Amino acid sequence: MNSQKSYQTDGPTLYVVPTPIGNLEDMTYRAVRILGEVDLIAAEDTRQTMKLCRHFGIETKLVSYHEHNKHVSGSRLIEDIEAGKSVAVVSDAGMPGISDPGSDLVRLAIQARLPVVVLPGANAALTALVASGLATERFLYYGFLPRKKKERLEVLSSLQYEPGTIIFYEAPHRLKEMLTGIQDVFGNRQLVLGRELTKTFEEFLRGTVEEALVWCGGEVRGEFVVMVEGSTEAAPTHDWWEALSPLEHVDRYIEDGLKPNAAIKKAAKERGLSRSEVYDAYHQVDKKE
Numbered sequence: 507m508n509s510q511k512s513y514q515t516d517g518p519t520l521y522v523v524p525t526p527i528g529n530l531e532d533m534t535y536r537a538v539r540i541l542g543e544v545d546l547i548a549a550e551d552t553r554q555t556m557k558l559c560r561h562f563g564i565e566t567k568l569v570s571y572h573e574h575n576k577h578v579s580g581s582r583l584i585e586d587i588e589a590g591k592s593v594a595v596v597s598d599a600g601m602p603g604i605s606d607p608g609s610d611l612v613r614l615a616i617q618a619r620l621p622v623v624v625l626p627g628a629n630a631a632l633t634a635l636v637a638s639g640l641a642t643e644r645f646l647y648y649g650f651l652p653r654k655k656k657e658r659l660e661v662l663s664s665l666q667y668e669p670g671t672i673i674f675y676e677a678p679h680r681l682k683e684m685l686t687g688i689q690d691v692f693g694n695r696q697l698v699l700g701r702e703l704t705k706t707f708e709e710f711l712r713g714t715v716e717e718a719l720v721w722c723g724g725e726v727r728g729e730f731v732v733m734v735e736g737s738t739e740a741a742p743t744h745d746w747w748e749a750l751s752p753l754e755h756v757d758r759y760i761e762d763g764l765k766p767n768a769a770i771k772k773a774a775k776e777r778g779l780s781r782s783e784v785y786d787a788y789h790q791v792d793k794k795e
Contacts, residue, residue, distance in 0.1 A: 518592045519592050521594040541562075544593060547594050548571035549569070550596070551572070571611065580611050583611060604649070628704070634703060646673065650674070653680070667737045675729070675730070676729075685715060688715055695714065698732075707728065756769045
């Protein structure tokens with residue numbers, strides 16, 4: 507095991523620093539201090555982060571690190587840390603590494619055996635979940651669904667029987683399509699839309715998927731956290747042998763090394779059939795051959 511004692515070293519470190527998701531008062535004292543003390547701030551959008559830095563009087567140098575340059579920029583940032591510099595990675599809003607490339611930089615740092623220190627702070631998914639009124643003891647965060655309908659429905663189908671609350675992010679112009687897919691796959695479940703969290707027009711809309719689709723008939727604005735109640739139905743079980751005939755089932759066990767009578771007994775038990783039914787069918791084929 508590779509042990510990291512985060513607060514017993516003064517060496518160069520990668521800091522993961524959350525930033526406000528809308529309300530600047532949600533910036534922590536510690537986050538302001540760290541951003542002022544590091545050598546570099548790796549920002550998803552340097553223009554956006556510059557506004558934040560100016561507001562809090564932070565003069566640290568900004569460098570660009572985002573989805574489209576993460577391979578080149580990420581390697582360069584790791585080299586900077588190895589050379590003795592401390593780096594803070596920030597996203598436009600919220601916790602870096604959640605639906606942005608900050609997680610890739612964390613992995614690179616861990617692979618290079620460099621310390622990674624994550625600060626707690628603003629996060630849209632957890633903020634919305636606590637306010638939703640839906641179950642919080644178990645939840646699944648997915649983030650943004652695929653834009654293409656076929657891929658989106660495939661993902662939703664894979665989540666159909668998830669028992670915990672499911673959390674998505676969505677842009678306003680794709681919200682109706684997304685909710686239609688949820689209705690098609692999940693049915694008319696309870697759902698909560700969290701809109702413009704921590705901002706002036708923050709709003710929570712609680713109801714069913716059908717009610718949310720009606721609401722989407724008007725003008726939709728803002729960034730959304732979509733939370734859907736978990737499934738109350740257990741996922742249907744599928745045994746590996748269901749696609750096989752009883753004879754193929756027996757033959758599979760014989761191929762695995764069982765003797766015919768033992769294979770027949772085991773296959774019959776699994777299929778809920780009498781041993782004699784499978785035995786007679788199996789040996790009847792032998793006679794025909």
